Amino acid sequence: MSDRDGGSGDSADPDGGSGTVVSDGGSAADIDEERLYEIVHDAVEDAILGVVGTLLLLGVGVVLLSSGVTAVLGATSPAMSGLGVVVFLFGLGAVFEGLRGVLPVGRWV
Template sequence: MTDRDSGSDEPADLSEEGDTPASDGGVPAGIDEDELYEIVHDAVEDAILGVVGTLLLLGIGFVFLTAGVSAALGAMSTAAFGIGLTVFVVGLVIFVTTLRGVLPMSEWV
């Protein structure tokens, strides 16, 4: 039975494979600094673009919502009221679907 099969909670002796234990007791991932920088850079860039996209969609939805409400309230005919209501519903759909991706209802409770 080897050290790896002993079933103990202690980390096995890794010196024979050339890996040195990390400070947390694990084994280093083997990624150099340039690769790590590129991964972190891409992740941060994706996060920033996601935030900007979400804010833009919320802004567009809010514009549609307010335009639809003002058009529906100021309507002089049934057709104008229908157009205002349609614009309001489009804005509501954009706003709600954007928020649903950001804040699922299950996490609100």
């Protein structure tokens, strides 16, 4: 007897429940098709919005990065140069924030 048996004599139903046994050995969930459609629809919608949001954030970050570099290189005064550095840093932050979900920092190291 293993820990998965749970003391029941039927090895196909490890939980010992009375639900329908499915091919992977578990029990079928008691959920209707309409509720399952809503769950899958919401999950797909969240995933698509996450991708669009990440791409927009990366796009804004790249524009800010390039604007900051252009402002620093074309600066005629220290104030303009400082403003370019600030814009560049905001762009760098936006790019890193956009990549945070795609490439976790723990994997970079």
